[in-house]
Amino acid sequence: MSKLVGQSIKRKEDPRFVQGKGSYVANLNIAGMAHLALKRSPHAHAKIVSIDTSKAAALPGVIAVFTGQDLIDGGCGKLPCGWNVPNIKVPTRWAIQPVGDKVRHVGDTIAAVVAESRYIAQDALDLIEVEYEVLPASLGAKATVTSGIVIHDDLPDNTSYPWAIGDLPAAEAGLSAADHVVELKDLINTRLIANAMEPRAAAAQWSEMTEEMTLWTTSQNPHPIRLLLSAFTLGIPEHKLRVISPDVGGGFGSKIFHYPEEIITPWIARKLNRPVKWVATRSEASMTDSQGRDHVSTIKVGVKNDGTITAIHISTHADQGAYLSTFAPLIPTALYLTLMTGLYKVPGVYGEVWGTITNTTPVDAYRGAGRPEACYALERAIDVAARKINMDPIALRRKNFIPANEFPYQTPVALQYDSGDYHKLFDKLEEISDYNGLVAKRDAARAAGKLAGIGVVGAIEASGPAPSKVAGALGGAVGFWESAVMRVHPSGKVSLMTGSHSHGQGHETAFAQVVADELGIGVNDVDIVHGDTAKIPFGMGSYGSRSLNVGGSAIVKAGEKVRNKMLKIAAHQLEASESDLVYDRENGRVYVKGAPSKSKAFGELAFAAYTAHNLPDGLEPGMEEQSFYDPANFTFPNSAHIAYVEVDKDTGEVNLQKYYAVDDVGNVVNPMIVEGQIVGGIVQGIGQALYEHGAYDADGQPQTLTFMDYAMPKAQFFPRFEVARTVTPSPHNPLGVKGAGEMGTIAATPAVANAVMDAIAPLGVEHIELPLTPQRIWKAINKI
Amino acid sequence: MFPANFDYYRAGSLAEAVDLLQKNPGAKVLAGGHSLVPAMKLRVAGPSALVDIGRIADLKGISLANGQLTIGALTTHAEVANSPLVKDNCGVLAQAAGQIGDQMIRNRGTIGGSLAHADPAADYPTVIRAVGAMITVFGPNGLRMINADSFFTDLFSTALADGEIITSVTVAAQDASTRGSYYKIPHPASGYAVVGACAIVSQADGVCSSVSVTVGGATANPVRCAGVESALIGKAANEANIAAAAAKTDESVNATMGDQYASSEYRNHLAAVAVKRALMAASA
Numbered sequence A: 001m002s003k004l005v006g007q008s009i010k011r012k013e014d015p016r017f018v019q020g021k022g023s024y025v026a027n028l029n030i031a032g033m034a035h036l037a038l039k040r041s042p043h044a045h046a047k048i049v050s051i052d053t054s055k056a057a058a059l060p061g062v063i064a065v066f067t068g069q070d071l072i073d074g075g076c077g078k079l080p081c082g083w084n085v086p087n088i089k090v091p092t093r094w095a096i097q098p099v100g101d102k103v104r105h106v107g108d109t110i111a112a113v114v115a116e117s118r119y120i121a122q123d124a125l126d127l128i129e130v131e132y133e134v135l136p137a138s139l140g141a142k143a144t145v146t147s148g149i150v151i152h153d154d155l156p157d158n159t160s161y162p163w164a165i166g167d168l169p170a171a172e173a174g175l176s177a178a179d180h181v182v183e184l185k186d187l188i189n190t191r192l193i194a195n196a197m198e199p200r201a202a203a204a205q206w207s208e209m210t211e212e213m214t215l216w217t218t219s220q221n222p223h224p225i226r227l228l229l230s231a232f233t234l235g236i237p238e239h240k241l242r243v244i245s246p247d248v249g250g251g252f253g254s255k256i257f258h259y260p261e262e263i264i265t266p267w268i269a270r271k272l273n274r275p276v277k278w279v280a281t282r283s284e285a286s287m288t289d290s291q292g293r294d295h296v297s298t299i300k301v302g303v304k305n306d307g308t309i310t311a312i313h314i315s316t317h318a319d320q321g322a323y324l325s326t327f328a329p330l331i332p333t334a335l336y337l338t339l340m341t342g343l344y345k346v347p348g349v350y351g352e353v354w355g356t357i358t359n360t361t362p363v364d365a366y367r368g369a370g371r372p373e374a375c376y377a378l379e380r381a382i383d384v385a386a387r388k389i390n391m392d393p394i395a396l397r398r399k400n401f402i403p404a405n406e407f408p409y410q411t412p413v414a415l416q417y418d419s420g421d422y423h424k425l426f427d428k429l430e431e432i433s434d435y436n437g438l439v440a441k442r443d444a445a446r447a448a449g450k451l452a453g454i455g456v457v458g459a460i461e462a463s464g465p466a467p468s469k470v471a472g473a474l475g476g477a478v479g480f481w482e483s484a485v486m487r488v489h490p491s492g493k494v495s496l497m498t499g500s501h502s503h504g505q506g507h508e509t510a511f512a513q514v515v516a517d518e519l520g521i522g523v524n525d526v527d528i529v530h531g532d533t534a535k536i537p538f539g540m541g542s543y544g545s546r547s548l549n550v551g552g553s554a555i556v557k558a559g560e561k562v563r564n565k566m567l568k569i570a571a572h573q574l575e576a577s578e579s580d581l582v583y584d585r586e587n588g589r590v591y592v593k594g595a596p597s598k599s600k601a602f603g604e605l606a607f608a609a610y611t612a613h614n615l616p617d618g619l620e621p622g623m624e625e626q627s628f629y630d631p632a633n634f635t636f637p638n639s640a641h642i643a644y645v646e647v648d649k650d651t652g653e654v655n656l657q658k659y660y661a662v663d664d665v666g667n668v669v670n671p672m673i674v675e676g677q678i679v680g681g682i683v684q685g686i687g688q689a690l691y692e693h694g695a696y697d698a699d700g701q702p703q704t705l706t707f708m709d710y711a712m713p714k715a716q717f718f719p720r721f722e723v724a725r726t727v728t729p730s731p732h733n734p735l736g737v738k739g740a741g742e743m744g745t746i747a748a749t750p751a752v753a754n755a756v757m758d759a760i761a762p763l764g765v766e767h768i769e770l771p772l773t774p775q776r777i778w779k780a781i782n783k784i
Numbered sequence B: 001m002f003p004a005n006f007d008y009y010r011a012g013s014l015a016e017a018v019d020l021l022q023k024n025p026g027a028k029v030l031a032g033g034h035s036l037v038p039a040m041k042l043r044v045a046g047p048s049a050l051v052d053i054g055r056i057a058d059l060k061g062i063s064l065a066n067g068q069l070t071i072g073a074l075t076t077h078a079e080v081a082n083s084p085l086v087k088d089n090c091g092v093l094a095q096a097a098g099q100i101g102d103q104m105i106r107n108r109g110t111i112g113g114s115l116a117h118a119d120p121a122a123d124y125p126t127v128i129r130a131v132g133a134m135i136t137v138f139g140p141n142g143l144r145m146i147n148a149d150s151f152f153t154d155l156f157s158t159a160l161a162d163g164e165i166i167t168s169v170t171v172a173a174q175d176a177s178t179r180g181s182y183y184k185i186p187h188p189a190s191g192y193a194v195v196g197a198c199a200i201v202s203q204a205d206g207v208c209s210s211v212s213v214t215v216g217g218a219t220a221n222p223v224r225c226a227g228v229e230s231a232l233i234g235k236a237a238n239e240a241n242i243a244a245a246a247a248k249t250d251e252s253v254n255a256t257m258g259d260q261y262a263s264s265e266y267r268n269h270l271a272a273v274a275v276k277r278a279l280m281a282a283s284a
């Protein structure tokens, strides 16, 4: 029936992006705009004894200098945590740390300079004199608990919360029933820097007469940011505050959260009654954007000699950084331990986590958010288990799959998987990778003296967090529904206002395909409107691979309402009963069953709705419908990936030669966009496996503040990725879609790690930590 | 990423550039800007003024005369990489230039700028030493030539005196009996060399008649590996002999550079690997 959904339509937004004509916050120039720069702490942990801003303030071109106390006295509140698990202690965090308080990570903010130019502001930063009492830094997700260094007075053991799920006795029983228990001790899930292409930015304009504030910010979710600003941090009422996220150049999670600069910038704009703009430098982004991962875990997996997994037990310390970023506690709890059973039926499961505080940049959601951490720990352990019992890694996984006929499947760790067919997934993987051929290739390479390895992964994702009432029960301060307003204009063109936010994903195209098919109109007859609280209904934004399955479902519901209203008008005008009419979604018209020539076109009906000359009695004029869609459940995309690597014996360098991925993301609206998401995700996942690491030295100094040191994966590092799909629709959303944004990232890290470990296993190496840099591999294989 | 204030001058001639440098203490020459400008944006460098030499025609171009290949200081990495004259007469320079940074860097960065900057992780310095280039400079006291062996003096330091500008680099054209190769182990973040080795091998009567080997990236400036060279001279360029010679890399390379990504110990090891691979390629 559908004609646009399922097609690889070229992205409507790309002409402006590829020509450099997007409109980003940094491009914004308002007459009289002043420039804001922020003084950042050079220390990981220090008491702010005093600040002298007089020299900076005296520099010609400097308009004002503000410190933390100015903002507190001016009514700015503490940054709230939006996910409060039971027994959590939330450390105090100000937009700018005041004198007498402390800085707690390199990059913590201590003063704000406003100047006529960005250059002058930068000069003035160097003139601010700060007296610090430098304190030792407490570092390490696990080590911080016993460091004896108190970062926040009310958290003496640097622990914000404990959290646990599962059945401990069952897990222990499972482990004792196993023939082998594989244990990976203090397994590290590396800290990553998201590095969206566009650094964060904020600009604000105050209208003195109407007392309205407009804030432009690089956010993935402008409405929740407005709510937090209104209710907690800035105090401007919601109806007087407009938040706009225009074109945003990537987020990967790091732009979900409420950041200090979103408070400082509008506060100053109002204080000075001048438009103000702040744009992060790349190094500033590297020290202040919330980062990802950073777990230390000990995982135990019990297996029988026949490959049956009997139990999983995991203990994790999750480094949350110096303060709790907006959703930090959600990631290592409900988005992590609940995914600990992967694709498998495991009788005994128990997981526990401690959210800990260190003198580092805050950590929160980063592409995959919790799920890659779970997948990496589990799939690494399963790989070690397969080697231990000398079983093919795919065979071991197959042995434990949840069978296709047992969906919906209730896992022992709270989630109910909606649908899946994991054997079909792996059948496809074995087919496209010629698995037996690949094994033969590896064995031949080994026989020729090379270090060659194959890494297999089966991965699960929970995408589109849901439903809202469960979010509330788990500590969330937000709901997880999404909104859509479908405005059919009198001429039959459509504006679709969505609460989802596109920061590179292609919503302007994929959502338009959905709208067009709902109504039977062309993709260019629809525009997707997003990212402006003055234009769109309250909506939750984009993260957690939720946009299409939740936001898209809201569109479908709104479309149904539009069609129903159109049917009413058509029934009236065609003098037929509604039940005798057909809404033709191929051609955008309504006709009488059996008499297709008796019909009304979509445009005619739209126009009729607005002239209101001839509507059924009691029907309101106009054609605008809205929906707030609260999903019944997450969706559960799943994937099977294989990597083939050869390791250079002499240098330790990894040569990734082949990569095959099969992903089941349910129905697909735009295959090209999905493939882009999968491949981009794989690259990011391999980044974690081989290259990326947001490292700190023993004093808490970040070591990777520029791209000279932080290794982003680059196109020339990779072979062509062979990607394929299987389709198991989600049964509980109207499009049958599942999230596609994070699957690649989740699966790729362990796939490549497993391949490298397989390559060096013949030399007696069981495990090394990420990232698998040449030096680490060289040391491991030479036992240095 | 906001540099401090500086003055900007565009020099119309070499003499004017030298004059401007003398009149403006703290001024620096601007060539391709791909090392200097990033340093200024990070406020690691803060020259009072820039003297832009980018439009001085005398500093451009590649020529061959009397068996000498001369490359103007302003010649970009891309021009060297793609030059038939360079490929035919000193192919290793083109091969190395083609591995510098990415296409955008190669389109802007210049050979003079790279040598004057003397970055320990740069590629040209290693190759320039192996091929025995002469560097011509012009300054307040006129022209002089500096041997590549004595040009690099320390981290980011050279034998250039105040006010001196590199005008060109000259190497003897190589005949068919000589081959060179540069083997680079790049850093995945920056693309710069963690370690790079350059080998130039001349063969006559089935044995190596002359060998020149250098290693960069491990030490402040590239070093020559005399032990490797002498171990191979007079021997056939086969894998066994090359491996034995490369094993002597540690006689010359004692890494002082080291960081989290690659310790000095690991760089010492990589140096020997890179030397072997460069020699193999130069002997193939």
Ligand SMILES: Cc1cc2nc3c(=O)[nH]c(=O)nc-3n(C[C@H](O)[C@H](O)[C@H](O)COP(=O)(O)OP(=O)(O)OC[C@H]3O[C@@H](n4cnc5c(N)ncnc54)[C@H](O)[C@@H]3O)c2cc1C
Pocket: B028, B029, B030, B031, B032, B033, B034, B035, B036, B037, B038, B073, B074, B099, B100, B101, B102, B105, B108, B109, B110, B111, B112, B113, B114, B115, B116, B117, B119, B121, B122, B123, B124, B160, B164, B165, B166, B167, B190, B191, B192, B193
């Ligand atoms: C992202 C990136 C990646 C890079 N990767 C590599 C790499 O892989 N390998 C590598 O070798 N390099 C690399 N580079 C450096 C690049 O090759 C630079 O272009 C080069 O080092 C400097 O040349 P330039 O012409 O840009 O010099 P500039 O930046 O203009 O100048 C550099 C210094 O040399 C001085 N100078 C310039 N010209 C002269 C002259 N004629 N006489 C006297 N002094 C002069 C300047 O005053 C300054 O101090 C990279 C650079 C970047 C930005």
